[in-house]
Structures are given as C-alpha cells and as structure tokens.
Amino acid sequence: MWKIIIILMASLVPVALLAWQAAAQIDPLPSWTEGDAKKSVMQFVGRVTKKGSPDFVPPMERIAVFDNDGTLWAEQPVYFQGQFVMDRVHALAPQYPDWKEKQPYKAVLENDLKALAASGQKGLLELVMATHAGMTTEEFDRIVKDWLATARHPKFKRPYADLVYQPMLELLAFLRANDFRTFIASGGGVEFLRAFCDARYGIPPEQVIGSSIVTRYEVHDGRPALVREPKLDFIDDGEGKPVGINKFIGRRPIAAFGNSDGDFQMLEWVTAGTGPRFGLIVHHDDAVREFAYDRASAVGKLDRGLAEAPKRGWTVVSMTSDWKRIFPFENN
Amino acid sequence: MWKIIIILMASLVPVALLAWQAAAQIDPLPSWTEGDAKKSVMQFVGRVTKKGSPDFVPPMERIAVFDNDGTLWAEQPVYFQGQFVMDRVHALAPQYPDWKEKQPYKAVLENDLKALAASGQKGLLELVMATHAGMTTEEFDRIVKDWLATARHPKFKRPYADLVYQPMLELLAFLRANDFRTFIASGGGVEFLRAFCDARYGIPPEQVIGSSIVTRYEVHDGRPALVREPKLDFIDDGEGKPVGINKFIGRRPIAAFGNSDGDFQMLEWVTAGTGPRFGLIVHHDDAVREFAYDRASAVGKLDRGLAEAPKRGWTVVSMTSDWKRIFPFENN
Numbered sequence: 001m002w003k004i005i006i007i008l009m010a011s012l013v014p015v016a017l018l019a020w021q022a023a024a025q026i027d028p029l030p031s032w033t034e035g036d037a038k039k040s041v042m043q044f045v046g047r048v049t050k051k052g053s054p055d056f057v058p059p060m061e062r063i064a065v066f067d068n069d070g071t072l073w074a075e076q077p078v079y080f081q082g083q084f085v086m087d088r089v090h091a092l093a094p095q096y097p098d099w100k101e102k103q104p105y106k107a108v109l110e111n112d113l114k115a116l117a118a119s120g121q122k123g124l125l126e127l128v129m130a131t132h133a134g135m136t137t138e139e140f141d142r143i144v145k146d147w148l149a150t151a152r153h154p155k156f157k158r159p160y161a162d163l164v165y166q167p168m169l170e171l172l173a174f175l176r177a178n179d180f181r182t183f184i185a186s187g188g189g190v191e192f193l194r195a196f197c198d199a200r201y202g203i204p205p206e207q208v209i210g211s212s213i214v215t216r217y218e219v220h221d222g223r224p225a226l227v228r229e230p231k232l233d234f235i236d237d238g239e240g241k242p243v244g245i246n247k248f249i250g251r252r253p254i255a256a257f258g259n260s261d262g263d264f265q266m267l268e269w270v271t272a273g274t275g276p277r278f279g280l281i282v283h284h285d286d287a288v289r290e291f292a293y294d295r296a297s298a299v300g301k302l303d304r305g306l307a308e309a310p311k312r313g314w315t316v317v318s319m320t321s322d323w324k325r326i327f328p329f330e331n332n
Numbered sequence: 333m334w335k336i337i338i339i340l341m342a343s344l345v346p347v348a349l350l351a352w353q354a355a356a357q358i359d360p361l362p363s364w365t366e367g368d369a370k371k372s373v374m375q376f377v378g379r380v381t382k383k384g385s386p387d388f389v390p391p392m393e394r395i396a397v398f399d400n401d402g403t404l405w406a407e408q409p410v411y412f413q414g415q416f417v418m419d420r421v422h423a424l425a426p427q428y429p430d431w432k433e434k435q436p437y438k439a440v441l442e443n444d445l446k447a448l449a450a451s452g453q454k455g456l457l458e459l460v461m462a463t464h465a466g467m468t469t470e471e472f473d474r475i476v477k478d479w480l481a482t483a484r485h486p487k488f489k490r491p492y493a494d495l496v497y498q499p500m501l502e503l504l505a506f507l508r509a510n511d512f513r514t515f516i517a518s519g520g521g522v523e524f525l526r527a528f529c530d531a532r533y534g535i536p537p538e539q540v541i542g543s544s545i546v547t548r549y550e551v552h553d554g555r556p557a558l559v560r561e562p563k564l565d566f567i568d569d570g571e572g573k574p575v576g577i578n579k580f581i582g583r584r585p586i587a588a589f590g591n592s593d594g595d596f597q598m599l600e601w602v603t604a605g606t607g608p609r610f611g612l613i614v615h616h617d618d619a620v621r622e623f624a625y626d627r628a629s630a631v632g633k634l635d636r637g638l639a640e641a642p643k644r645g646w647t648v649v650s651m652t653s654d655w656k657r658i659f660p661f662e663n664n
Contacts, residue, residue: 060536137578194582204392205582206538212579217571217597224601226578233579239549246469246558247544247565248580250526250537265549269556 028174030324031167037280037322040315041171044278048254049178055276059179063253064278065209065245065266066172068186068193070259070300071282072201074163076291077154079299081188084147088131105130128189129230133213136225137191144195158329161196165282166330167323168257172201175255183207183253185245187237187262191228209248211236241266254278260300267305267314279314281305286319289326360506362656363499369612369654372647373503376610380586381510387608391511395585396610397541397577397598398504400518400525402591402632403614404533406495408623409486411631413520416479420463437462460521461562465545468557469523476527490661493528497614498662499655500589504533507587515539515585517577519569519594523560541580543568573598586610592632599637599646611646613637618651621658 032038048057069075078086089099089108099105104123107115116123132140148161156163172182184203186193190210197203212233215226236244242265245253255278256263256270263281271277283302285292294302309316319326364370380389401407410418421431421440431437436455439447448455464472480493488495504514516535518525522542529535544565547558568576574597577585587610588595588602595613603609615634617624626634641648651658 063538190579190582206395206580208582215575215578217574217601219600222604224574224597224604226574226601242549242556242558243547246547247522248538250522250540265556268551269549269558272554272556 028177029167029170031170033322033324035322037315037317041174041278041280044255044276045175045178045180048276057254057276061251061254062175062178062180063183063249063251064175064180064255064257065183065185065249065253065270066168066256067241067258067260067263067266068184068188068197068210070284071257071263072164072168072172072184073160074153074165074290075300076284076293077299079188080153080160080163081192083151083160084144084192085127085131087147087151088143089127092131125232129213132189132192133228133230136227137215138225140191140228141195144192148196156327161200162329163327164200165323166325166328168282169201169328171257172203176202180255181207183209183245183249185236185241185266186210187235187240189213190236209236209244211240237262239265242269245269256280257282258305259284260302261304264305264308268312271312271314279309279312280317281309281314282317282319284319286323286326289330290319360509361499361502363502365654365656367654369647369649373506373610373612376587376608377507377510377512380608389586389608393583393586394507394510394512395515395581395583396507396512396587396589397515397517397581397585397602398500398588399573399590399592399595399598400516400520400529400542402616403589403595404496404500404504404516405492406485406497406622407632408616408625409631411520412485412492412495413524415483415492416476416524417459417463419479419483420475421459424463457564461545464521464524465560465562468559469547470557472523472560473527476524480528488659493532494661495659496532497655498657498660500614501533501660503589504535508534512587513539515541515577515581517541517568517573517598519543519567519572521545522568541568541576543572569594571597574601577601588612589614590637591616592634593636596637596640600644603644603646611641611644612649613641613646614649614651616651618655618658621662622651 029038047053047055048062050056066072069079086108089105093099093109099109104116104119104127107119108127148159151160152158153160153163175182182203184193184197184207188210190208190212193208193210194205197208198205214229214231214233216229218225218227234240234244241263245266252273253270254276256267257280258267259282267279271279283294284290284300293300294306361370379385379387380394382388398404401411418440421437425431425441431441436448436451436459439451440459480491483492484490485492485495507514514535516525516529516539520542522540522544525540525542526537529540530537546561546563546565548561550557550559566572566576573595577598584605585602586608588599589612590599591614599611603611615626616622625632626638
C-alpha cells in the first residue's frame with residue numbers, strides 16, 4: 001500500500017514541477033520587445049521583491065506613481081480632457097445663446113483654434129470652469145461617463161478609453177502581482193480621471209491624484225451633496241506632482257512613470273530617495289502606430305527629461321522599438 | 333490500510349470542528365460590554381460581509397472613516413496637537429528673544445491661557461505656522477516623533493500616543509479582518525497624524541486625511557525636498573470632512589466614527605448614501621477613567637450630534653457603560 005502511495009506521489013512531482021516552471025516562465029510583459037527597457041523594469045522588480053536582498057522593499061512601501069496623459073493613454077492631437085471641454089461647450093451652447101458672440105466660447109463653437117489660443121490660460125480656465133463646475137460630484141461623474149461612451153477619437157475612430165497602452169496595462173498588472181500599489185498622479189482633473197481609472201487600469205478612486213477644483217458641502221431637503229465650484233483648488237503638474245503625491249500618499253513612491261516635462265519633478269523626487277528607485281519615460285516616436293512628438297510639442301512636450309534621463313539613470317522607452325503592440329485593439 | 337486512513341481522518345474531524353468553533357467564538361471586541369452599541373457594530377459588519385445578502389458590500393467599497401481626536405485618542409484638556417504647538421513655542425523661544433514681549437507667543441511662554449484665548453483664531457493660526465512651517469516634511473516628521481517620545485500627558489503622566497482607546501483599536505482590527513479599509517479624517521494636521529497613525533492604529537499614511545498647510549517643491553544642490561510654508565491649504569473639519577474625504581478617497585465611505593459636532597457633516601454624508609450605512613458617536617461621559625464633556629465643552633463639543641443621533645439611526649457609545657476598558661495600559 002505505501003509503495004502505491006509513494007509511486008503515485010512520485011509520479012505527481014514532475015507534473016507539479018512542470019506546472020511551476022511554466023508559471024515561472026509566463027512572460028508578464030508580452031507586448032514589450034526583449035531589450036534594455038524591459039530588462040530594466042524586470043530587474044528592478046526582481047531586486048525589490050527578493051527577500052533577504054539588501055534592496056528588498058516591504059510591500060507597504062512598494063508604491064509606483066504613473067502620469068496618465070501620454071503615459072497610460074494617448075494625448076494627441078489634444079489632451080482628451082481638452083476635447084471633453086470643447087464637446088461640453090457644444091453640448092451646453094443651446095442653454096447659453098450669448099456664447100455665440102462671447103470669447104472664448106465663440107472660438108470653440110466655430111472651431112477657431114487660433115482665437116482659442118489667443119484667449120490664453122485665462123480663456124482655457126474659463127472654459128474648464130464652465131464645463132466642470134455647477135453640478136454635484138455625482139452628476140459630473142455621469143457626464144464624464146456619458147462622454148467616454150459616445151465621443152470618438154479623430155484618428156482612431158474609437159472611444160477615448162480604448163486608447164490606453166497595452167504594454168502599460170501589462171506593467172500595471174505585473175507591478176500589482178508583485179505587491180506594488182499603483183497610483184496615478186496626473187495633471188488632469190481628479191474627478192474626470194476617477195470616472196474611468198478603475199475600469200480601465202484597475203486603479204481605484206483612492207489611488208488617483210490629480211488637479212482639482214473646490215467642492216462645497218450642501219444639504220437640500222435633508223439630502224447632502226458635494227457641489228463643484230468654479231474655483232481652482234490644486235494643479236497637479238510639474239512641481240505640483242511631488243506636492244500632490246506627498247499630500248495624498250504621505251510617503252515617497254519608489255517608482256515613477258511619465259512621458260513629458262510635466263513629469264520631471266515627480267521623476268526627480270521619486271528617484272532621489274534612498275534605496276532602490278526606478279524612473280521611466282515613455283518617448284512618443286511612432287508616427288505610424290500612434291504619434292511622434294517630443295521637444296517642440298505643444299502637448300506633452302518632452303525636452304529636459306530626454307536630455308537628462310541618461311545621467312539620472314531613467315529608462316527611456318521608445319514606443320517604436322520597445323513596444324510590439326501599442327493599443328489593446330491592435331491585432332497581435 | 334484504507335480502514336486505518338479512514339479512522340485517522342475521522343478522528344481529526346472533531347478536532348478540526350472544535351478549532352473552527354473556537355475561532356468563530358473568539359470575541360473580536362473584548363473591551364466592549366455586551367449591549368446595544370456592540371450589537372449594532374457586529375450586526376452591521378455581519379450584514380455587509382454576508383455573501384448573497386441584499387446588503388452585501390464588495391470589499392473594495394468597504395471603507396470606514398474615523399475622526400481622531402476624541403474618537404481614537406483622547407483630546408482633553410487640550411487637543412494634543414495644541415499641546416505640541418505650545419511645547420514647540422517653548423522649545424523655539426531661545427531662538428526668538430522677541431517672543432517674550434510679543435503676543436501670542438508671550439501668552440504661551442507665560443502659560444497665560446486668558447491672553448492666549450484673547451489672541452483669537454488669528455493668534456492660534458500664527459502659533460501653528462510658527463511651529464509647523466519653515467522646515468522640510470521629513471524634518472517635521474522627526475520633530476513630531478521626538479515630541480511624542482518625550483512629552484507626557486498632564487493627567488495620565490504618559491506619552492500622548494498611549495492615550496488611544498483600546499475598544500477602538502479592537503474595532504479597527506475587527507473591520508480590517510472583515511476586509512474594510514480604515515481611513516482617518518481628522519481636523520488635525522495631516523503630517524502630524526502621519527507621524528504616528530501607522531504605528532499606533534495600523535493606518536498607513538495614504539489612508540490619513542487631515543488639515544494641511546501648503547508645501548513647496550525645492551531643489552538645493554540637486555537634492556529635492558518639500559518645504560512647509562506658513563500658509564493654510566485646507567481645513568478638514570465640519571463641512572470640510574466630506575469635502576476632504578471625497579477629495580482623497582473619491583467615493584463615499586459606508587461607515588463613519590466620530591465624537592464631536594466637527595464630525596456631524598461627515599456622519600451625515602456617509603449615512604445618507606444608498607445601501608447599508610453605519611454612523612457612531614463616542615460620548616465622553618466617564619469623568620473617572622477619562623473625561624466627561626459634551627454640549628458645553630470648548631474642546632470636542634458634542635451638541636447637535638447627541639440631539640440628532642437617535643432620529644438619524646447613529647449609535648451613541650457611552651464610554652462609561654459600553655467600554656469595559658478605555659486605554660491599553662489599564663489592567664483588565
């Protein structure tokens with residue numbers, strides 16, 4: 001009897017071993033080509049998760065921050081939230097007949113990008129407030145979700161939330177499988193982001209940091225609500241990113257992922273901490289499959305980051321050569 | 333042979349069953365007396381965690397928010413952070429000889445509480461800025477930790493961080509064992525709180541929401557730092573609590589725990605959501621073991637909350653009758 005049991009058990013060992021080896025060999029980043037960028041990510045995760053290693057980082061401190069526009073999803077020809085603003089101006093125009101003759105609304109309604117640019121930051125801010133304030137947080141969430149369900153990107157003719165980068169989705173999943181918590185630190189509006197980040201990236205609302213406007217607590221007929229006010233609260237861009245990350249997370253992440261100079265200070269702050277650190281910049285150099293832009297771009301300008309990445313030890317990803325596939329909808 | 337195996341296995345069944353029953357019967361809230369308050373907590377947790385029940389709440393949405401002062405630790409005779417401010421004024425005074433003749437510093441240095449009160453909110457704000465700003469976030473963290481290690485509470489002659497409520501520690505652990513995530517939403521300073529909340533409550537920095545001052549990103553000799561500025565950023569109290577919770581968490585918690593009218597709007601907003609909701613107020617009515625105060629107290633005033641708790645379905649905890657033990661250091 002014991003013999004039979006031993007034989008049975010012995011026969012199971014190679015099966016278990018094979019299954020274990022197969023699991024170990026499943027590539028967590030199949031859309032990344034074999035090269036320095038992929039290697040740098042794999043090696044960093046290997047170092048910080050290896051127990052007993054001097055570079056081991058406890059799971060609670062494995063925090064990674066990601067920019068959104070141009071890092072997790074596309075941002076050309078205009079930031080998607082900018083397109084949302086313009087679409088909302090068109091949708092709201094019937095309620096505001098005076099917009100036809102009033103800048104900066106007139107510029108949007110006539111698709112006059114020159115006049116729009118001439119309205120400057122003040123004009124853009126006015127458009128943001130006209131489209132982002134004056135409703136409850138729950139109403140705004142519904143407006144964003146409706147827009148995401150109906151609007152289409154001009155080049156790809158698809159919903160904007162389709163234009164997320166497949167290699168970055170794999171990277172997020174790979175980090176989380178290694179007990180990292182993944183946060184977004186975006187210049188975009190925090191409540192705009194929260195409308196899709198959970199469904200699209202698996203990043204829950206409490207792990208999303210972004211720019212914000214002021215909200216006010218109000219109670220009507222015993223029903224409380226948070227009402228969005230036309231007043232800036234915080235701009236989570238450039239030097240604002242480390243400030244926002246510290247405010248929300250309260251500790252320095254060990255890895256940061258960005259694509260433009262708006263991410264420079266976040267990368268700088270994260271990678272200046274003690275212990276193992278990782279910084280990565282996505283370089284948009286693929287005009288065929290996506291868009292090619294960097295130093296001179298109005299949207300997602302990447303100049304200083306590209307110049308300083310080598311000496312700072314940051315990984316630069318070439319979308320052309322490091323990514324086999326860019327969007328989830330592409331044929332593999 | 334099979335017979336032996338069957339007998340062996342059968343003999344294990346009662347052992348396993350006993351172990352399972354014992355585990356099921358371990359009281360998660362041993363410092364709570366058997367009564368309505370304890371029952372209400374246990375029943376709420378039972379309802380939202382029972383799979384298939386109409387009140388089941390998925391783990392990701394099981395978010396509970398806790399006030400800190402008077403809810404998780406004591407707050408008399410003055411808010412502990414207020415004592416920190418006064419102790420810092422004394423510690424810094426040798427560097428500022430003019431404080432001896434300058435209000436509101438003079439009042440603190442002479443322990444003249446009347447003159448201090450006369451300096452009003454403006455005076456208190458000046459003291460906060462003088463003691464909380466002008467250093468990096470890392471330096472401030474060290475200052476708070478040093479103070480917590482050395483300062484002693486006037487009544488209990490113990491470090492302030494000893495004065496946490498044992499029943500609330502058990503409640504935090506019980507909620508987390510049931511896949512809740514526990515957050516703090518305090519009127520206290522967020523970076524003051526973060527210096528001890530992880531060690532004391534098991535609440536990590538990214539789950540702490542509080543009042544804040546502005547920080548500025550600075551780079552000196554290639555080393556980046558966040559410098560604390562003498563400028564208010566956000567007051568997380570009263571109507572600010574739902575605003576702060578929405579800003580940081582981005583969704584409405586399902587349970588809220590407070591003790592003063594500064595928690596009223598948080599409790600109101602949390603318990604007004606759809607689905608199962610829970611609100612609890614700690615009532616300080618134990619002058620012997622702690623302090624007794626409510627409607628007329630300058631610190632931790634509880635008036636409206638006490639009046640409206642019954643009709644709003646909030647549980648009111650009597651520290652005298654609902655808690656067997658108040659502090660972890662008490663003999664059981």
